[in-house]
Amino acid sequence: MRDLFNNEKLILIIFLFSFIGFWFVLPDYAINTITLSFCNGLVVLGLLLLMRLGLVSFGHGMYYCLGGYAVAMTYNFLQIKEVFFLVAFAILTGFIVSFLLGFFVRRFRGIFFAMLNLALSMILFGIIVKSVSLGSTDGFGIKDLTYLSYTIEDQKRLNIFSYILIVVFTVLMMLFVMNFLRSPSGKMLEAIRENEIRSAYLGISINKQIHKVYIFSSTLAALGGGLMVILIGHITPEDTAYWTKSGEFVFVAILSGSLNVFAPLIGSLFFEFIRSYALFYFPNTWQMIIGIVLILGILYLPEGIGSIFNKRKK
Amino acid sequence: MLLEVKNLNKKFGSVTAANNINFQMNENEIIGVIGANGAGKTTFCNIITGYLKADSGEILYQGADITKLNVQEIKNIGIHRSFQIPQVFENLGVLENIIITELVSKNKQNTLFEDAYTKQNYENAIKLLEKFSLDVDTFKDKVVKELPQGERKVLDILIAIIGKPKVILLDEPTSGISTDEKNSIMNNILRAIKELNISVLFIEHDMEIVEKFSERVIAFYNGEIIADDKPSKVFNQNNVKKFIIGGS
Ligand SMILES: Nc1ncnc2c1ncn2[C@@H]1O[C@H](COP(=O)(O)OP(=O)(O)OP(=O)(O)O)[C@@H](O)[C@H]1O
Ligand SMILES: [Mg+2]
Numbered sequence: 001m002r003d004l005f006n007n008e009k010l011i012l013i014i015f016l017f018s019f020i021g022f023w024f025v026l027p028d029y030a031i032n033t034i035t036l037s038f039c040n041g042l043v044v045l046g047l048l049l050l051m052r053l054g055l056v057s058f059g060h061g062m063y064y065c066l067g068g069y070a071v072a073m074t075y076n077f078l079q080i081k082e083v084f085f086l087v088a089f090a091i092l093t094g095f096i097v098s099f100l101l102g103f104f105v106r107r108f109r110g111i112f113f114a115m116l117n118l119a120l121s122m123i124l125f126g127i128i129v130k131s132v133s134l135g136s137t138d139g140f141g142i143k144d145l146t147y148l149s150y151t152i153e154d155q156k157r158l159n160i161f162s163y164i165l166i167v168v169f170t171v172l173m174m175l176f177v178m179n180f181l182r183s184p185s186g187k188m189l190e191a192i193r194e195n196e197i198r199s200a201y202l203g204i205s206i207n208k209q210i211h212k213v214y215i216f217s218s219t220l221a222a223l224g225g226g227l228m229v230i231l232i233g234h235i236t237p238e239d240t241a242y243w244t245k246s247g248e249f250v251f252v253a254i255l256s257g258s259l260n261v262f263a264p265l266i267g268s269l270f271f272e273f274i275r276s277y278a279l280f281y282f283p284n285t286w287q288m289i290i291g292i293v294l295i296l297g298i299l300y301l302p303e304g305i306g307s308i309f310n311k312r313k314k
Numbered sequence: 315m316l317l318e319v320k321n322l323n324k325k326f327g328s329v330t331a332a333n334n335i336n337f338q339m340n341e342n343e344i345i346g347v348i349g350a351n352g353a354g355k356t357t358f359c360n361i362i363t364g365y366l367k368a369d370s371g372e373i374l375y376q377g378a379d380i381t382k383l384n385v386q387e388i389k390n391i392g393i394h395r396s397f398q399i400p401q402v403f404e405n406l407g408v409l410e411n412i413i414i415t416e417l418v419s420k421n422k423q424n425t426l427f428e429d430a431y432t433k434q435n436y437e438n439a440i441k442l443l444e445k446f447s448l449d450v451d452t453f454k455d456k457v458v459k460e461l462p463q464g465e466r467k468v469l470d471i472l473i474a475i476i477g478k479p480k481v482i483l484l485d486e487p488t489s490g491i492s493t494d495e496k497n498s499i500m501n502n503i504l505r506a507i508k509e510l511n512i513s514v515l516f517i518e519h520d521m522e523i524v525e526k527f528s529e530r531v532i533a534f535y536n537g538e539i540i541a542d543d544k545p546s547k548v549f550n551q552n553n554v555k556k557f558i559i560g561g562s
Contacts, residue, residue, distance in 0.1 A: 194403035
């Protein structure tokens with residue numbers, strides 16, 4: 001990828017400070033949409049990693065859900081209100097579950113990989129819906145949080161602390177993914193996607209590499225879910241583990257493309273803003289608007305939104 | 315002796331792909347392998363490189379029994395191969411193909427905290443292109459899928475010598491290459507390989523190429539080696555004339 005932006009890190013810093021700056025200039029509803037886009041964007045960032053491997057998961061909502069429930073349940077059952085602990089629990093949950101399931105899913109490719117993940121997410125959905133102790137369809141809510149033991153007086157969920165927390169975590173993850181994709185280890189993904197016969201002959205441990213990326217990807221999704229609960233204060237299985245949510249993530253991932261780490265976030269922002277505008281102006285046909293956007297995207301930006309950033313040298 | 319194959323047999327159902335094969339290879343030899351389609355040439359390569367397991371027989375490398383080793387183990391002791399159908403990373407650049415191969419051969423598949431595509435790595439990859447006398451300017455900015463078939467083959471072979479093998483098996487290095495180019499491509503490949511002191515066994519259908527580039531020829535027919543000698547002698551052998559040269 002010699003074409004890749006030489007100065008990705010600089011752009012990332014500009015990206016970070018612009019979004020921190022937006023807090024002071026943009027209206028509340030826009031900030032709200034941005035923050036939610038970032039939570040969802042983390043899941044899409046995770047999907048980008050899988051796409052680099054040539055894989056798609058139709059069930060990434062499962063990890064989004066697990067991360068969210070990790071936060072909500074730790075809060076409700078263990079009475080832990082410290083945000084950094086809650087986030088750590090979300091990450092840990094995503095890590096452990098994907099580590100275990102990874103042994104199973106890493107053997108599958110293509111549509112089988114995608115559908116297997118979908119099946120797993122529907123199982124999780126089923127379990128939550130049927131379990132009263134897990135809140136069933138109502139899910140869980142959380143109330144006031146502390147940030148490094150500093151309690152927020154303001155009852156609004158979206159405040160400068162939660163905003164900066166989410167923006168900084170997201171940018172940090174973008175930085176990790178960026179570095180990973182540039183590293184020798186990250187290049188193995190492209191090798192595996194391109195040719196498994198050659199990769200195996202070179203000596204790449206294909207299954208282990210897929211497993212590793214699956215864990216990385218799923219943990220990002222779990223973090224996204226955890227941050228989403230901190231932002232919204234509530235979680236239900238319907239909005240996270242149900243297949244339509246996973247479908248939405250795949251939709252945004254395709255719209256965004258996998259050229260660089262900005263694409264998932266820009267794609268996610270784009271999607272959330274379109275959705276909120278379309279919902280406002282065309283409440284009954286907003287899905288159609290989204291569909292048209294995807295078609296236009298496929299036609300004019302076949303490599304995704306990220307290609308706006310990556311000017312290909314010819 | 316570098317490589318020795320003893321009483322090798324392999325059947326696919328009723329097809330005998332290797333029929334009691336005995337073969338020896340010395341250091342720095344260049345051996346051409348001929349035989350009609352389906353004679354068992356690729357199968358022979360596949361068995362030596364561990365892609366297939368023989369029904370019976372033994373393979374010795376520098377005196378050690380390697381019959382039971384797997385593909386990676388055989389590769390690690392120094393026997394590499396190229397593929398009849400080039401196995402390359404189609405959507406990546408030529409240089410990136412080389413760099414990734416070098417990274418893996420340097421055991422960096424889990425290395426996280428450094429860049430993969432450094433200036434240094436690009437320079438090394440370009441040096442390798444030069445070693446194979448490839449025109450650096452036309453190759454360096456190309457994605458593999460833009461390359462003609464012949465050049466893809468060369469890339470496949472070039473990748474196979476990364477990691478410094480002692481023996482390399484080339485499965486039809488010049489198939490799909492126009493007759494005019496075959497000579498110069500073989501010249502470049504073999505010169506680069508000789509410089510590295512690698513012994514070569516190459517499968518080839520073009521008799522002129524075999525005659526010109528090999529010091530020794532083995533001829534396959536129905537899974538059997540029916541001739542093993544200097545090219546001029548093999549080509550004059552009656553059954554070789556009848557079954558292979560006449561038949562292909
Ligand atoms: N995996 C396999 N399963 C079943 N039969 C096989 C397999 N591989 C090879 N054969 C058969 O074994 C015989 C030898 O095949 P092989 O590929 O070794 O021939 P070859 O000499 O390389 O031919 P070509 O010049 O066409 O490449 C053929 O009859 C082929 O159909
Ligand atoms: Mg063959």
